[in-house]
Amino acid sequence: MRNRIFASLIILLIANTVVGQNRRRVDLSIPEVDRKDVICFALYTVHDQTLKLTAQLYPLKNDEVRLARLEIKKEGNWVEVAQTEVIEQGWTAPFRVAKWDDANTWQYRVRHGEQAVYEGTIRRNPTDKDEIVVAGFTGNSIMPAHGGDISRQDILDNIQRINADILFFAGDQVYDHKRHYAAWLKFGRDFGDIIKDRPTICLPDDHDVGQPNLWGESGKISTLRGAADGGYAQPGLYVQEVERAQTSHLPDPADPHKIGQDISVYFTNLNWGNIDFAILEDRKFKTGPAGRVPKQGPRPDHIRNPEYDPVSVDVEGAILLGKRQLAFLKSWTQDWQNAKMKVALSQTIFCGGAHIHGSASGRLHADMDSNGWPQSGRNRAIDALRKGFAFHLAGDQHLATIFHHGVNEHRDAIWSFCVPSIANLYLRWWAPLEAGANREDNMPEYTGDHLDGFGNKVTNYAAANPEKKPAGNILNTRSAGFGIVRLNTKTREITMECWPRNVDITSDDAQQYPGWPRTISQLDNYHPRSWGKMKEFQFDYAHPVVQLVDNETDEVLYTIRAQNSFFTPHAPLNREFTIKVGKDSPDRVITTSAKAKK
């Protein structure tokens, strides 16, 4: 009798799950479109007077030409400026136009054959604007169970209302692990109307390349379920197609040497409106944890044991950013040509930014999919970024947070803003067991100074935790939304905004998630409390580039473009520095014996 009841229960559970999951399935079929609509959408960036635009096409028929044309409107007439071959694997048409006039706005249209036309606007470089507005997104689940089937029109309307200067999609634009092309077309249908008229940065993350987590490990082939052995689970050709669709419109890579399986790299920088964005791909070289670190939980990448020694997982040979990326960051932080502020864009933040993982799973002490691991690699990355006072904007966590990171002491390095998911597939909570130290007045206990699960120093200022048992508004109880970052090149202030879905963010009664907005200074990205100040230096021109070099180690402490024609450097106490300045690069030594005082 008991066996029968048990069997009946199992059958009921199976039937319930099958029916439930079937109800939640998404139609990802590629629509048959009129030939005039064969161009789905187009993404572009302009950097260093070079336009790169990739048009995404629906499948072409056998008898159709494989050539796409790019035209711009000059004095009322359409003029062809480039042609390109359509790449059949993924149906992309990547254009590259050098000597682009970025001082003017241009109407463009992509054409295919005689009928297909797709129009948009290439904006002029907004160098005269004081405030550059970046809209950040991540986690574009299309599953109805998570509200993924709810229209994105609210996002489109809000982006148009605030007229964002640049869009940043931090990853997981596509969740389907086998049909990236079909899902990418859907992404284009959903967001094409805002993407076509402004520069857009996309970073493919784990789900985009068809796996639940990603440790790229320089292009290795992954064969372990969950891919924690490092590398790519999908064939290199699939990954290449994904990266071509999502990143071929980015500025040329800083170091274009390919990795394993002939997979390209795309880490580079984009200068727009005097903001210098480093576009990092923080998973590409990262090593997988499986077999590399001692087992600490039911998955090789999860640490469930709070008693474990964090040092035990910071193993030799574990890499976060590759050597080439670190070398790029070193030169990027010292290069302030046409730049007043710096922002690093990557898939995820450099810490374990959540404690409770999954819609229903319990507490996880640490997750090696986060960039809190390996700790040495995390510290190297943050140390590199703070030398340019870079603010870090990322996604992936499905949980919006603001962290001020620390390397040697709390709050001695960069700030990061992890934006919320467009529709939240997998819930996470920032819920430390102990109250944070040095909290601001009236701030929740989860804010303040903490050590993350890897022992990294982090200070939390906000976390848009979902409701413990989400119900009702399927998007906002799950803390879906998007982030806005306002970068003021005049005041050198950075304002982070975190908005829920389906509100008019320009209305007076619109509320952000608790903890937002928050404004910081550019200098807050590298201003340890233990440091002191030097005397004020006056210059005979505005906004010089200033660099401090440690006399003892000969290492650059930091480089920055000053806000005014004077600058008061801050620096560690009891050490002597050489200060270099220049209009666009720090090529003139003004002192070799500068010291800071408390």
Added chain:
Amino acid sequence: MTIQSDQAKAEASNWQTQVLEYCLRIGNFFCFAGWAWGHLYWEPSYASILWSEASFEWFQQFGYSWEEFTGTGANDGLIQECIQWIGWICVANAVLSFTARRNSWIQLCLLTSGSLFMLAVAVAKYIRSGFELPMLIEHGGQILSPILLVMALSIGVRNRITTLTAIIAVMMTFGGHGLYAVGLWPTPATFVGMTRVVIGWDYDASKLFLLVAGVLDFIVCFGVLIPFLRRSSALYAMIWGIVTAAARPVAGMSWELNYWGADQFLHESAYRAPHFFIPLFLYLYWTYTKVQHSFGSLTLETKDMTLPSTTK
């Protein structure tokens, strides 16, 4: 002469029965030992299904609260406990593979429930795959392994229903693999990845290799039904079953890893043991049957020769 032949036949039949029975016992043991390892040491491959809200809603009907379902962090929730319990059920099933006897009905019932468990695993993986039919089908060998052992013990290894079930198990396993390998459903990336790592071929060559392997899988499915092809089909199935099970550790293990990665990959081979022990069972069964047929005809000849002499 007749008495000696009958005795030899009986002795041969006896040890052959033992061998056939142990094929199924060993296959079932490794299958459940592998799954036990996957549950108790790691997280089972279907776990993400359990973490879904659909599962929570279902358990909620039985009065489970959020905290009881998820755990509080300080303690495990229902799901973690269930996974542990399922792991121990797998251990029990592995032990039962060797202890179960014809008349021990409780053990046989528990073994049968092992098939239900494997069916649940297969359905979970089927859902997780996005309802890809081959995912469900290819688990046929593992689903039927416990029930096949129960049949062998209760109605006999040579019973027609037992062998028919074994044939179905092989057809399901190889049919499911074949559907994936030839690309009728998207070929899992791990198939290509393992081929590339183990053999060192490029993507196109690996895909071609899998296509050929997939066609051979289908030939095996039909071959086990055709008398003159069935032994060679079963032999090929056994060898290919070993190769595909071994591909996991061969591709994934490395001297540079802790325990060489054995803890990550060996159990994945272990629970695929029915993929080669059931074909081995069929190969041996048909070999013994063939030998017995010829042995039987020899006996008849002897009888024919003997009878007249005794009459004399």
